[in-house]
Amino acid sequence: MARLLRSATWELFPWRGYCSQKAKGELCRDFVEALKAVVGGSHVSTAAVVREQHGRDESVHRCEPPDAVVWPQNVEQVSRLAALCYRQGVPIIPFGTGTGLEGGVCAVQGGVCVNLTHMDRILELNQEDFSVVVEPGVTRKALNAHLRDSGLWFPTQARTPLSVAWRPPGRRGPTRSATAPCGTTCSTWRWCCPTGGCCTRRAEAGISAWYSPCVSLGRRKSAAGYNLTGLFVGSEGTLGLITATTLRLHPAPEATVAATCAFPSVQAAVDSTVHILQAAVPVARIEFLDEVMMDACNRYSKLNCLVAPTLFLEFHGSQQALEEQLQRTEEIVQQNGASDFSWAKEAEERSRLWTARHNAWYAALATRPGCKGYSTDVCVPISRLPEIVVQTKEDLNASGLTGSIVGHVGDGNFHCILLVNPDDAEELGRVKAFAEQLGRRALALHGTCTGEHGIGMGKRQLLQEEVGAVGVETMRQLKAVLDPQGLMNPGKVL
Amino acid sequence: MARLLRSATWELFPWRGYCSQKAKGELCRDFVEALKAVVGGSHVSTAAVVREQHGRDESVHRCEPPDAVVWPQNVEQVSRLAALCYRQGVPIIPFGTGTGLEGGVCAVQGGVCVNLTHMDRILELNQEDFSVVVEPGVTRKALNAHLRDSGLWFPTQARTPLSVAWRPPGRRGPTRSATAPCGTTCSTWRWCCPTGGCCTRRAEAGISAWYSPCVSLGRRKSAAGYNLTGLFVGSEGTLGLITATTLRLHPAPEATVAATCAFPSVQAAVDSTVHILQAAVPVARIEFLDEVMMDACNRYSKLNCLVAPTLFLEFHGSQQALEEQLQRTEEIVQQNGASDFSWAKEAEERSRLWTARHNAWYAALATRPGCKGYSTDVCVPISRLPEIVVQTKEDLNASGLTGSIVGHVGDGNFHCILLVNPDDAEELGRVKAFAEQLGRRALALHGTCTGEHGIGMGKRQLLQEEVGAVGVETMRQLKAVLDPQGLMNPGKVL
Numbered sequence: 010m011a012r013l014l015r016s017a018t019w020e021l022f023p024w025r026g027y028c029s030q031k032a033k034g035e036l037c038r039d040f041v042e043a044l045k046a047v048v049g050g051s052h053v054s055t056a057a058v059v060r061e062q063h064g065r066d067e068s069v070h071r072c073e074p075p076d077a078v079v080w081p082q083n084v085e086q087v088s089r090l091a092a093l094c095y096r097q098g099v100p101i102i103p104f105g106t107g108t109g110l111e112g113g114v115c116a117v118q119g120g121v122c123v124n125l126t127h128m129d130r131i132l133e134l135n136q137e138d139f140s141v142v143v144e145p146g147v148t149r150k151a152l153n154a155h156l157r158d159s160g161l162w163f164p165t166q167a168r169t170p171l172s173v174a175w176r177p178p179g180r181r182g183p184t185r186s187a188t189a190p191c192g193t194t195c196s197t198w199r200w201c202c203p204t205g206g207c208c209t210r211r212a213e214a215g216i217s218a219w220y221s222p223c224v225s226l227g228r229r230k231s232a233a234g235y236n237l238t239g240l241f242v243g244s245e246g247t248l249g250l251i252t253a254t255t256l257r258l259h260p261a262p263e264a265t266v267a268a269t270c271a272f273p274s275v276q277a278a279v280d281s282t283v284h285i286l287q288a289a290v291p292v293a294r295i296e297f298l299d300e301v302m303m304d305a306c307n308r309y310s311k312l313n314c315l316v317a318p319t320l321f322l323e324f325h326g327s328q329q330a331l332e333e334q335l336q337r338t339e340e341i342v343q344q345n346g347a348s349d350f351s352w353a354k355e356a357e358e359r360s361r362l363w364t365a366r367h368n369a370w371y372a373a374l375a376t377r378p379g380c381k382g383y384s385t386d387v388c389v390p391i392s393r394l395p396e397i398v399v400q401t402k403e404d405l406n407a408s409g410l411t412g413s414i415v416g417h418v419g420d421g422n423f424h425c426i427l428l429v430n431p432d433d434a435e436e437l438g439r440v441k442a443f444a445e446q447l448g449r450r451a452l453a454l455h456g457t458c459t460g461e462h463g464i465g466m467g468k469r470q471l472l473q474e475e476v477g478a479v480g481v482e483t484m485r486q487l488k489a490v491l492d493p494q495g496l497m498n499p500g501k502v503l
Numbered sequence: 504m505a506r507l508l509r510s511a512t513w514e515l516f517p518w519r520g521y522c523s524q525k526a527k528g529e530l531c532r533d534f535v536e537a538l539k540a541v542v543g544g545s546h547v548s549t550a551a552v553v554r555e556q557h558g559r560d561e562s563v564h565r566c567e568p569p570d571a572v573v574w575p576q577n578v579e580q581v582s583r584l585a586a587l588c589y590r591q592g593v594p595i596i597p598f599g600t601g602t603g604l605e606g607g608v609c610a611v612q613g614g615v616c617v618n619l620t621h622m623d624r625i626l627e628l629n630q631e632d633f634s635v636v637v638e639p640g641v642t643r644k645a646l647n648a649h650l651r652d653s654g655l656w657f658p659t660q661a662r663t664p665l666s667v668a669w670r671p672p673g674r675r676g677p678t679r680s681a682t683a684p685c686g687t688t689c690s691t692w693r694w695c696c697p698t699g700g701c702c703t704r705r706a707e708a709g710i711s712a713w714y715s716p717c718v719s720l721g722r723r724k725s726a727a728g729y730n731l732t733g734l735f736v737g738s739e740g741t742l743g744l745i746t747a748t749t750l751r752l753h754p755a756p757e758a759t760v761a762a763t764c765a766f767p768s769v770q771a772a773v774d775s776t777v778h779i780l781q782a783a784v785p786v787a788r789i790e791f792l793d794e795v796m797m798d799a800c801n802r803y804s805k806l807n808c809l810v811a812p813t814l815f816l817e818f819h820g821s822q823q824a825l826e827e828q829l830q831r832t833e834e835i836v837q838q839n840g841a842s843d844f845s846w847a848k849e850a851e852e853r854s855r856l857w858t859a860r861h862n863a864w865y866a867a868l869a870t871r872p873g874c875k876g877y878s879t880d881v882c883v884p885i886s887r888l889p890e891i892v893v894q895t896k897e898d899l900n901a902s903g904l905t906g907s908i909v910g911h912v913g914d915g916n917f918h919c920i921l922l923v924n925p926d927d928a929e930e931l932g933r934v935k936a937f938a939e940q941l942g943r944r945a946l947a948l949h950g951t952c953t954g955e956h957g958i959g960m961g962k963r964q965l966l967q968e969e970v971g972a973v974g975v976e977t978m979r980q981l982k983a984v985l986d987p988q989g990l991m992n993p994g995k996v997l
Binding site: 472 | 629631727728729730732737757780821827880884885886914915916951955965974977981982997
């Protein structure tokens with residue numbers, strides 16, 4: 010708890026001030042003991058190495074370790090931890106698997122990191138209702154393994170939760186769930202994320218509880234009052250802690266086909282996507298990789314694909330429906346000049362292709378060992394996608410940076426993965442400038458600076474430019490209703 | 504402006520008090536003149552008959568006329584009207600087509616009714632982006648007529664908007680749009696609703712602007728800050744006025760088939776629905792009508808269907824995909840004892856069937872001329888649907904009420920349409936007691952008291968039971984951030 014004792018900072022952080030009024034170390038020891046009393050001694054750590062692990066995600070943001078890490082085992086412990094921290098004015102930083110890309114777990118004001126991975130129970134499966142209630146530490150893979158014999162699954166294309174547990178601070182009464190309209194299509198899961206950890210970003214599913222949260226109810230559809238679930242999802246841990254999420258499940262597809270095809274240009278790949286969507290081909294996934302990324306994936310994942318702008322597609326349905334989907338898609342991509350259209354029905358080959366796509370981040374990192382990655386995350390109307398991708402590649406060349414592009418092309422969202430030596434301040438500065446320029450370019454095209462990674466620490470200026478000063482101020486006031494002391498993940502989003 | 508002058512009420516409503524400090528009628532005349540200065544003299548009415556028309560919807564709630572009705576023509580006028588009312592402390596009641604079912608337009612504290620039907624322009628169609636920006640007075644039918652040659656359509660199954668314009672009161676800076684994750688599946692449209700009018704209920708699309716709203720942007724996906732669109736949608740006009748909505752469009756289906764089938768029991772109809780969903784048949788619409796409603800529809804819409812629990816289905820797709828969908832569905836419904844499975848490919852016959860479904864409300868009303876209708880709106884997990892429908896029919900018999908049932912069976916939402924003589928206080932009381940009992944039954948089954956009609960005036964007690972006192976208090980505080988004087992549609996939701 011070294012940082013708890015730094016009295017130089019207590020004016021900024023009143024809880025540290027509160028500590029400093031006592032004999033140094035004493036209250037802090039008391040506070041750690043209080044944490045241990047809640048979750049048990051073996052589920053609290055103040056070891057430097059553990060704090061370091063919890064002070065960074067996979068991005069280039071500098072490690073900012075929390076003062077302590079705790080692993081609650083259940084909802085009640087989360088409630089008691091939140092109450093304890095709130096009483097003492099101690100910041101709370103929710104933690105999933107640390108795979109975020111915007112510095113969302115950096116403890117910029119110190120405080121207690123609440124690692125939710127031990128809360129990994131599947132609480133309730135309602136097959137007939139196509140819903141499941143999960144704790145936040147349940148990963149998509151674990152969930153789908155659990156669902157294997159049910160005929161249902163939770164697709165990679167994440168959905169927002171049907172409902173979540175929540176409670177504003179400072180009150181003690183019974184809590185209820187907030188329910189969202191069902192089935193909002195969101196973004197792609199980071200495949201290793203726990204359901205709860207990710208959903209604090211808009212990417213996914215989840216919410217949070219304050220003091221005495223309850224397990225959420227399985228309601229699918231509601232027009233009862235304001236949509237609080239929608240408010241919490243994507244709040245990046247700044248409004249509360251996730252304790253349970255009700256997710257909508259889908260029937261496992263009867264058959265699946267994966268396909269890839271290479272294009273002469275970005276424009277041709279995007280045109281194909283628009284034409285496939287316009288033809289109402291019910292494509293399950295459609296992802297774009299530029300030639301730089303294809304080269305990296307060929308090397309990293311031992312593929313033998315053409316080094317060209319490429320679409321990865323996935324189709325779900327009955328055997329008969331799949332034949333028709335494949336035939337229509339092939340016609341469309343060939344009209345757009347595609348070559349090398351190939352598809353795979355067998356699970357092993359499909360898995361090989363999509364694993365390569367999921368490992369694109371690591372494939373990019375492997376091209377420049379020792380470097381860190383920074384991923385941009387802009388999203389534009391799909392009609393503007395070709396021009397912004399082409400401009401981005403020109404900007405990359407002009408700035409002398411190494412970058413490759415992957416995109417969720419169906420919704421205009423793409424990532425430029427930049428490689429940077431974190432010890433090279435000049436290069437880091439160029440990366441930041443490039444990312445900001447790209448964010449502004451997206452805003453000018455009626456897009457957003459972040460499609461799924463969230464604002465975190467680095468995009469707060471861009472958020473202001475995107476929603477305006479009034480927008481940010483409104484968000485600030487809404488946060489103040491739910492977190493009046495501003496202790497939930499401070500320094501993020503706002 | 505008779506009610507503006509009633510000094511007996513001014514303690515309650517400070518704006519009336521403000522009026523009463525002046526020579527009676529003078530300020531009020533001034534205020535009406537100020538309204539006229541904004542929208543033009545022909546777009547303001549204080550005539551009793553007009554005010555009466557705007558003080559009620561299609562429900563049994565007593566007419567509560569506003570003091571004046573205004574028809575703004577554009578966003579700027581809406582802004583100036585909102586500013587004017589806010590300066591004077593005058594309540595604002597947004598009005599679409601008055602087809603609501605929960606008294607959402609009743610001017611319980613008087614005030615200015617803002618009729619948005621003159622704002623009926625389609626502002627921007629982006630075919631390649633599958634999006635359209637519409638003013639709130641655009642009806643679904645008008646929108647689809649506009650889209651006829653585009654290959655796109657806006658389906659009956661409504662979606663929440665991609666983004667909406669908003670602005671909190673009391674500030675003057677530039678405004679921005681709020682963006683929601685795309686494509687949330689909501690509920691069925693009332694077919695005659697304007698896009699904006701309905702979306703103040705969760706049913707649909709929309710938001711609202713304060714003072715100087717802007718047209719919303721066509722962004723589809725965003726993780727930038729809190730989801731304000733989600734907060735506004737379903738707020739029933741209590742947070743602001745709708746001025747523009749960006750809607751996601753879909754490719755017009757290549758072919759459409761409508762089908763009906765009759766079942767020996769409610770259970771058999773619901774079981775069929777679950778099996779169809781489990782088999783991943785991509786059914787576009789699936790609606791349940793009980794035997795009482797089928798009888799009413801046969802008479803009103805000149806159908807010749809079996810008087811039995813019935814499913815209405817609609818399938819979209821290619822000719823080949825439709826054959827397969829129909830075949831699978833027929834197998835499933837026959838396994839569940841269905842008789843009379845019939846389907847229609849021709850537009851005329853399809854339209855006849857679905858028009859009958861859409862006119863179910865009027866068909867029910869026609870069975871007891873002179874009576875008004877009250878529609879319940881509970882929603883439960885689909886596995887609990889058979890038991891609650893059977894219990895509801897038993898309750899109907901026990902209470903001696905006339906009622907029929909239609910349901911959006913795919914999501915567990917159903918309406919029991921009760922007929923009541925509005926002059927018979929005793930019968931009205933029984934209807935209210937029945938509806939409350941049904942709401943509580945739904946809550947006990949982990950459902951909601953309203954799937955799409957909203958809380959309005961009549962379900963505020965049930966909202967409290969559903970989300971708890973803490974939930975309601977949080978909603979109240981969130982409203983206070985956006986509407987600090989509590990002038991937006993007072994007396995509704997909270």
